[in-house]
Amino acid sequence: MRQLPPLSALRAFDAAARLGSVTRAAEELGRTHGAVSRQIRSLQDHLGAPLFDKAGAGLRLNAQGLALHAVVAEALDRLEQGWRRVRDEARGPSVHVACSATFATRWLAPRLAGFYAAHPEVRVRLSMTSAREMRDEGADLVIAWDWRGFPAADQARAIPLAPVAFGPVCAPAYPMDAVLGREIAVPSRIAHDHTSSAWDQWAAATGRAVTGASELSFPHTHLCIEAAITGLGVALVERRLIAAELADGRLRAPCGFAEFPQGLVAIPSGERPMTASARQFVDWLTGALVTA
Known part of the structure; x- marks a missing residue:
């Protein structure tokens, strides 16, 4: 008792x-x-x-x-x-996915119809949260690119999904020129509160550095993107998240995009075996990312 x-x-x-x-x-x-x-x-x-x-x-x-x-x-x-x-299991097959709010709203949600078309019996539940909080969501899968700081057990379970490529982006009239050389000075650089190493990783990948006379910081990538669109500074963003803005000219990427070594991964829960629904979602997501 x-x-x-x-x-x-x-x-x-x-x-x-x-x-x-x-x-x-x-x-x-x-x-x-x-x-x-x-x-x-x-x-x-x-x-x-x-x-x-x-x-x-x-x-x-x-x-x-x-x-x-x-x-x-x-x-x-x-x-x-x-x-x-x-x-959720009692209601039928499901998969609980935790990812950043920006990835969920800008890339994943608009493409979920493709998953439902292939697996109409599976329900997807999204937890949109910051990178710092993702591991505490109790999800079947955590989708992340900045995962090298996760516990070793999480890293060991990581399933590669696709490469990621980041580049500095700014409004069309913002004073940034790709031909200025290795050190690129701009009026303001935009950083992410919880993935502050991104600029260092870009510098390591390209051999170049963007330095700002001042720096703005935001807790979500979406806010970094919006700040860049309005001309507040230069943001470092993964190319998939701003495809529409690059296509319609609201943003430009003077330096192009550089791949980061770790890539995007799915990390299954360590508390239970990976379900068939989670495996189906990983397989679909891998294919969707490759064609994006």
Whole structure:
């Protein structure tokens, strides 16, 4: 017999710990303030020790609370992921794919009709997230190019999909000339918050460097692209993501595009065997990327 406190009390504790407030926890859970307070008191009674200290009008986890929340948060995350997986499987074959929001919206989603045409029985669920958060989505597959910083076990499971090629892009009238030599100075360089090594990788691949008198940084590639289109600076972008802008002249690539050595990969979950649906998606995606 498991000796655990009620799940409702653990959920109330988790919400209060994350939000730092019983009131906000009650709002998130759809319960009254009094009900959440009673659940937290019940949990503390089971433990025989307090879990929070007062912090002004809010709450702050004490040492016992921090230790318990680390366990509870991980358990609830795994429970949620497992529930979604079983629910999805019960509804029929499916594949949960995590990738960057820019890749999903600019390249993948417009082509999903091709996958559905080949596999109408399989449902695709997308998690669009930043590169920093992708490994925590509980997905069947994580699609990434900047994956060399992932844990060794993830890297060992990586399935190559296609090469990636990056190039500096800017608005047509932006002052950037490809013939300036090895060092290319521009008024402003645009960087990505979570893949800041991209400019260094481009320099290593080409033997050239773009330096900016100033630098702008954004958390999503889409924002970097939009900033370049409006003339705010020079962004470094994978060629597939800006094919339309290059074709219609909203962006230009004075230096062309250089392949990065690691390429785009699919990383299957390490918690369970790769499903048939996931394999079908990988095979389709590989073919679609090659023809893009």
